[in-house]
Amino acid sequence: MPAGAALVVHAVDGPPALVRRLAELGIRRSAVVTPMHRTAGGGRVIDVAGSRIALAVSVLRSIHTEPQG
Amino acid sequence: MTPETATSTLPADTTRGLAAANCHEDGSAPQAPAGARVVALAGAPNVGKSTLFNALTGARRTVGNWPGTTVEVGRGAWALPGEQVSLVDLPGAYSLDPMSPDEELTRDLLLAADPAARPGAVVVIASAAHLARSLYLVAQVRETTLPVVVVLTMIDVAARRGIEIDTAALERALGCPVVSVDPRRRRGHEDLDRVVLAALDAGPATPRVDPARVRVQPCGCRGCTADAPCSCCPHDLVEPALDGEHTAYELERADERFAWIERAVTAGVTARADVRQTWTDRIDRWVTAPVIGPLIFLAVMWAVFQVTTVVAAPLQDGLDQLVSGPVSAAVSAGLGAIGLGGGLIEGFLVNGLIAGVGMVLTFVPLMGLMFLLIAVLEDSGYMARAAVVTDRLMGRLGLPGRAFLPLVVGFGCNVPAISATRILPNARHRILTSLLVPFTSCSARLTVFVLLATTFFPERAGTVVFAMYLTSILLVVLIGLLLRSTLWRAVGADPLVIDLPPYQRPTARLSLSVMWLRLKGFLRTAGGIIVATVCVVWLLQMIPGGGGGTFGAVPVEDSLYAAVSRFVAPVLAPAGFGDWQAVSALVVGFIAKEAVISSWAQTYALAEPASERQPGALGQHLLATFESSSGGHAGVAVVAFMVFLLAYTPCVATISAQKREIGVRWTALGLVLGLVVAWVLAVLVFQVGRLIW
Structure with missing residues (x-):
């Protein structure tokens, strides 16, 4: 995930509880997310509709995206 | 923490965690008289529920700008014009599909099988800065007959991010009243008093979805089935998730809710399209950085x-x-x-x-x-x-x-x-x-x-x-x-998924x-x-x-x-x-x-x-x-x-x-x-x- 580039989520996989929690936070199919800076532990902060969500690296791997537009 | 008197009329399982007499806090509030109508305060974690609860009841529950501050139920008297109601502060929940005991508590209290045990109205707090995320719970509560009032908080944070909210348009899209308040500075409470009183008086609301599409959750008593529910069945509820299984039905319901939220946000919110670096982002680049x-x-x-x-x-x-x-x-x-x-x-x-x-x-x-x-x-x-x-x-x-x-x-x-x-x-x-x-x-x-x-x-x-x-x-x-x-x-850790609230200047009164x-x-x-x-x-x-x-x-x-x-x-x-x-x-x-x-x-x-x-x-x-x-x-x-x-x-x-x-x-x-x-x-x-x- 390159920092600063808007991406469209085309799939989220992983345990159902995680998928549901991410959906509640706005990270779901067709949502636009923007990766921001890296965090301690190898994760990242991402922007989702103006919210900042810190995600572990394993969670980032379960979010499949493609460049917007 | 929750005072004993403040939880005594709640279902038995909600009274766990009563305060033991020791060095932890006692945020007790005056209680409403017996038989007072009940208003529940719900919302996603860290949107200011406890701050609003404290402002409305005079209680001093623990508040903090981080998720998970409230894990127990608080109860206090809220003086509306001409009537005292009992206000219940519920633990934060993004939805009515619980993933932890505190969220389960919120679901159980809002969707109690016995209609008499349910609140007369639900005030759902939504952050104006993250409105879409706050509305999933609104979408679910609006599928029941519970009267809902949406309270927008963090208007100032939203404004700084270039987000403007048309509350009248949002009201029309959500099908329930919307009020803006600033619980940290105690602004907008008069409007909230008036709207909540009207919602209580109006009685059961019309669910936002066609009742024909709503499944019945049989309560399990003798002779009760999904086709022929008894009077105690929560028949106005959408079927909850079955142990977290992602059934096709559940996905279909979630998609419908997200589409409803998107329509409401499109109608009521104007936001900048670009992602701008905020002060919070600049600080977080250092504060959360490796090493x-x-x-x-x-x-x-x-x-x-x-x-x-x-x-x-x-x-x-x-x-x-x-x-x-x-x-x-x-x-x-x-x-x-x-x-x-x-x-x-x-x-x-x-x-x-x-x-x-x-x-x-x-x-x-x-x-x-x-x-x-x-x-x-x-x-x-x-x-x-x-x-x-x-x-x-x-x-x-x-x-x-x-x-x-x-x-x-x-x-x-x-x-x-x-x-x-x-x-x-x-x-x-x-x-x-x-x-x-x-x-x-x-x-x-x-x-x-x-x-x-x-x-x-x-x-x-x-x-x-x-x-x-x-x-x-x-x-x-x-x-x-x-x-x-x-x-x-054999136990693995759940990976990190945490909402980072914007930094805010601590207020002297709150601290x-x-x-x-x-x-x-x-x-x-x-x-x-x-x-x-x-x-x-x-x-x-x-x-x-x-x-x-x-x-x-x-x-x-x-x-x-x-x-x-x-x-x-x-x-x-x-x-x-x-x-x-x-x-x-x-x-x-x-x-x-x-x-x-x-x-x-x-x-x-x-x-x-x-x-x-x-x-x-x-x-x-x-x-x-x-x-x-x-x-x-x-x-x-x-x-x-x-x-x-x-x-x-x-x-x-x-x-x-x-x-x-x-x-x-x-x-x-x-x-x-x-x-x-x-x-x-x-x-x-x-x-x-x-x-x-």
């Missing part, structure tokens, strides 16, 4: 303890001089004037109550300052960042990053920290975290550390206290690794209010448990311990109190503090750590006539005690003592909270574990330390 982030975390914690000890020290000395000097002298003189001087009554009042409680009260400035600094950190939003930088460490222990939050609470008081483990969805994570919480150094232990550090290491007291906190963190890590490698090999709430809890302990302990200790010190003497006329070293402590003392001799005076404080500390200092103050006060007592004399006595018990290695022995005090056993209130949350078996295991770890470490510290120091 720098953890270093900033350590520096922040060190600064808290350094500022606390340095600033509070002169105030503490002043109070010590006041209590041991003029106050004690005035009481002695007063008793002498009415003919009660020199006897048991003067002994009890001056050497017992004033020496014990007075000594604890000298720590009020220190505790107040620390509570204030922690409240400022919480209100600013920093604590969520602390959870991010400690996530990898937590992961090594087999715990999710969220487990850091109850552990942080533990540094204030272990009792609410045990309750806070409910934010963790996995039962084994909750047990493991509950077993680790007692190793976090609570504020009551801080008082003892400060006394010993200023007495034995006056030049480096702040650093010594900080080192004790580092030791506490190290113990949590080591014990966590030990438990993970033995009892929980001081949180500080006062916690300080009041501490003072209540001083006024309750400590007075009781002081009385028992004084009584034991009056009873002869087998070496002659009569009641009230026995030297303290020959009392029953000393005899019991001497019996235990040899066990601790290898740790360098096998002295009855040191051991007796540890026995008392099992009841409440705050009582450690008061028991010392009592013991040494009895050993020395009031007329000869000097301010700061307690420190001199402690120096002599540890010097003698350690064979000349007092510094090492006192470090061993502090390590033992840190680990040996939590107070009875914490044990009671553990029993409630994880059961007797795990609580007993934790107790034994603490004692073994404390003894081994203290002996190790003393035996190795005296060789090199």
